[in-house]
Amino acid sequence: MRVLVVEDERKLGELLARGLREEGYAADLAERGEEALWMARAVPYDAIVLDVMLPGLDGFEVCRRLRGDGVWSPVLMLTARDAVDDRVTGLDAGADDYLSKPFSFEELLARLRALARRAPVERPAVLEVGDLRLDPAAHRAWRGDVELDLSAKEFALLELFMRRPGVVLSRTQLLDGAWDIAYEARSNVVDVYVRYLREKIDRPFGRDSIETVRGVGYRLRSDP
Ligand code: CA
Numbered sequence: 001m002r003v004l005v006v007e008d009e010r011k012l013g014e015l016l017a018r019g020l021r022e023e024g025y026a027a028d029l030a031e032r033g034e035e036a037l038w039m040a041r042a043v044p045y046d047a048i049v050l051d052v053m054l055p056g057l058d059g060f061e062v063c064r065r066l067r068g069d070g071v072w073s074p075v076l077m078l079t080a081r082d083a084v085d086d087r088v089t090g091l092d093a094g095a096d097d098y099l100s101k102p103f104s105f106e107e108l109l110a111r112l113r114a115l116a117r118r119a120p121v122e123r124p125a126v127l128e129v130g131d132l133r134l135d136p137a138a139h140r141a142w143r144g145d146v147e148l149d150l151s152a153k154e155f156a157l158l159e160l161f162m163r164r165p166g167v168v169l170s171r172t173q174l175l176d177g178a179w180d181i182a183y184e185a186r187s188n189v190v191d192v193y194v195r196y197l198r199e200k201i202d203r204p205f206g207r208d209s210i211e212t213v214r215g216v217g218y219r220l221r222s223d224p
Contacts, residue, residue, distance in 0.1 A: 001112075003020055003027050003112065004036065004043070004045045004073075005017050005020070005028070005030070005049045006036040006050045006054065006059070007029070007031070008053075008054050016029075016049065023109060025112075028045075032055065033055075033058065033061065034056060037057070040071050041071055046074070047074045048066075048074070048075045050063060050075050050076065050078065060089050060090060063075050063077065063093040063094050064094060067093070067163075074097075074116075075094065075095040075097075076097050076111055076115060077098040077099070079099070097114070099111055128162075129161075129162050129220065130221075130224045131224075132224055134162050141155060141158060148201060149200065151196070153178060154193060154200065157178050157190075157193050157194065158201065161220035165221070166220070166221065166222035168217050168218070169217050169219065170217040171190045174218070175190055190218075194218055197210065
């Protein structure tokens with residue numbers, strides 16, 4: 001089993017990597033999020049131990065970008081404290097499990113074994129929700145047989161929705177997921193783009209697949 005440890009505190013990172021090697025794992029160490037991204041894209045790790053608190057890209061962002069790139073190695077997130085917010089954010093970012101610091105090495109091993117045992121979740125290359133289809137690699141999307149002509153942002157937004165059908169996504173989640181620049185939270189850019197998206201994926205087909213959940217955000221119907 002090959003594991004990537006992402007931890008900027010060198011002592012802790014080296015301790016974890018050494019401990020894992022003693023247990024028979026192949027363990028690589030990354031100290032920065034950027035480094036972790038290219039390593040995880042290049043190597044199909046069986047698991048990634050990802051610290052939340054990293055300089056530059058933090059653990060949440062690393063996880064989000066990996067999932068966005070179609071890297072599905074199981075991620076065990078190390079959260080700094082027992083904060084519910086961190087856990088929720090981590091799971092929302094696509095992490096599979098989390099462990100609060102401080103933790104025992106035995107518990108880390110047990111969690112890694114559990115992740116390895118877990119049947120691989122089916123994560124198809126092409127996303128399908130009802131008659132909506134989206135191919136992230138080819139950057140193409142269809143409603144039934146009709147190919148949709150989407151801008152890059154509309155595409156990114158639709159992909160976010162299609163990865164979580166039936167789930168309400170907040171404006172912040174959509175902003176974080178589809179926009180690189182940190183827009184202000186009050187920015188209505190999400191609402192504007194949801195409107196554009198509806199004009200392309202719904203209106204021409206007489207559908208209403210993106211629901212507004214007042215005060216919360218938007219949801220793609222599971223059967224759009
Ligand atoms: Ca850290």
